[in-house]
Amino acid sequence: MRTVAFHTLGCKVNQYDTEAIWQLFQANGYTQVDFEAQADVYVINTCTVTHEGDRKSRQMIRRATRNNPESVVVVTGCYAQMAPGEILSITGVDLVVGNQYRAQMVDMVEKVRLERVPYNAVSNILTQKEFEDLDVPVFMDRTRASLKIEDGCNHFCTFCIIPYARGLVRSRKPESVLFQARRLADALYQEIVLTGIHTGGYGEDLGGYTLANLLRDMENIDNLLRIRISSIEASEISDDLLLALANSKKVCRHLHIPLQAGHSEVLRRMNRHYTIEEYAEKVRKVRLALPEVAITSDIIVGFPGETDEFFETTVQFVREQQFADLHVFPYSIRKGTPAAKFTDQVPEDVKHERVARMIALADELSLAYAKKWTDRxxxxxxxxxxxxxxxxxxxxxxxxxxxxxxxxxxxxxxxxxxxxxxxxxxxxxxxxxxxxxxxx
Ligand code: SF4
CATH class of the missing domain: 2.40.50 (OB fold (Dihydrolipoamide Acetyltransferase, E2P))
Incomplete structure (x- = not known):
């Protein structure tokens, strides 16, 4: 029996994709072994969101090539999509598959094994129109299942490389999502987490079927207790979605709504499609639809041009929104994005100081949210x-x-x-x- 080993870097979507790729190998008779063990095939699912992601990806690729020089080493994911040539120049890499054609990966591995010629299967992802439908029927965590409903992003925030690595929004067909959701509920998963690169963009390419429609259809699935939306942009919270949230007995009282900055000028330079007033209005409406909801968010600190005054406005805005939790990131230059060329970069020591203050505020807000539930x-x-x-x-x-x-x-x-x-x-x-x- 052949063996395969996986290493996954980066986000939850990558973790889902690795699980889906494992299903394909398993269906072809492979067993899974630890990444440090001798395997016939190594799959490294890479990340490129920061340069650190690239570096760690290269480190794991080299480790795989050293583990078993006879094995087939496959590199997939976002770094593979962005830099296939760079990856193929690493001695021992046999196959580079980006963020498409994963369904054919096992066949490609067999071809490479026979021919022993390195193969680049990456093509232009921005022209891809179809969601690559890969199922994951079982998860290690027996209580919560992820269900990937879309890939790609149309937003092109000026700091972010993801649309170039993942392509534009491709939604999974509603019947496929519902079929998979029913199977997960029948397998006694109590909670389904709807995931994607840009989950709130679900339906943009489906001609009228939206995330709100999907939530309504999922509401009717027997045995399913909870539906969690992994993340949604403020600009995607429509009145119809708010109605679906308000009428649902299954959608969790938790929404992750990335803010990134609490000053409209910084948001404009980030190309974030909303002002702080618009964001606050969406949060207000969400709180009406889902009373006592936990709203969590992302903040990028030290974006180019963020003055002391802009940062102080962000601190005040974040406090006013009473987030239940925050993920705080210092801005880091990502080559290939517009913001990398902005000339008004913030010095590193200033960024560190601001990150520390924002994390302290995040801790304070998280505790305040938790305290609201005392004795309840x-x-x-x-x-x-x-x-x-x-x-x-x-x-x-x-x-x-x-x-x-x-x-x-x-x-x-x-x-x-x-x-x-x-x-x-x-x-x-x-x-x-x-x-x-x-x-x-
Ligand atoms: S919305 Fe912006 S930050 Fe999020 S994936 Fe798309 S481009 Fe990146």
Missing amino acids: PLAVIAEEIIEIDHVPHVVGHADNYLKVAFTGDETMLGQVCTVQITQPDKELCLGTMQKTAYAM
Whole structure:
């Protein structure tokens, strides 16, 4: 039996893609082994979002070529899409497949194995019009399943390389999404996370079927407890989507709405398609549709031209929005993007100072959100067991994405537990179980 080993860099979509590629190898009789073991095939699913992503990708490619010089080394993902020539110049790389033609990867591996001639299967992704439909019916995490519903992005933010690496928005056909969602629900996954490079762009290429339509159709799936939207842009929150959120009993009270900067001039230079007033208005409407929703966000600190005054405005705006959590990134120059050529770059020491302040604010806001739930019950899906002070605790996420631990055992895993929050925390809240766990 042939063996395959995987290493995945980067985001959740890459993790999903690796799972999907593994399904293809498994269907062709392969078994999976650890990346450090001797394998017949190594697949490195790369990231290029920053230059650090490129560097780490190259490091893992070299490691694979050293592990077993006889093996077939395949490089896929975003760095592969952007720099196939650079990757093929690394001795020992046999095959480069970008962010398309993954469905043919196993056949290509067989061809390369026979011919032993390195092969470049990357072509122009910006001309791709179809979503590459690759299924993942089983996940390691038995409670939460990802369901990739789209690929690509049409936004071309000036700091971001992703549209060039992933292409334009391609949505998965609604019948394919619903078929897969039903299968996951039948396999007793309690929660489905709708993912994509630009999840909120779902339907832009479907001639009228939107994310709101999809949520309404998924609402009717039996045995499915929760639907989580991984991320959505403020500009994509339509009135129809707000209506779908308000009428849903399954959509989680958690939306990740990237802000990136809290000053309209910085947003304009980022090409973000909204002003801070428009963003605030969308947040206000979301809070009406989903009371007590956890709104989380991304902030890029130190974007070119971000003055002290602009940064202070961002700090104030972030505080006003009362985010439940923030991912804070210092701006880093990405070659090939418009912002890399902006001349008013912010010095590194200033960026570091601003990142530290923004992280401190993020901690304060996360704790404030968690405290709102003190002495209140939340439905938590039990995911894993950890020890706290030598006592086994069940850990899981509530629908508002608070992570909660409470005393319990393995029999509860995969079940829904009603838990009263006793000690709120920005990372892991403690609680006590109120009602016996139940399966859906
Ligand atoms: S919306 Fe902007 S940041 Fe997000 S993937 Fe598209 S171009 Fe990149």
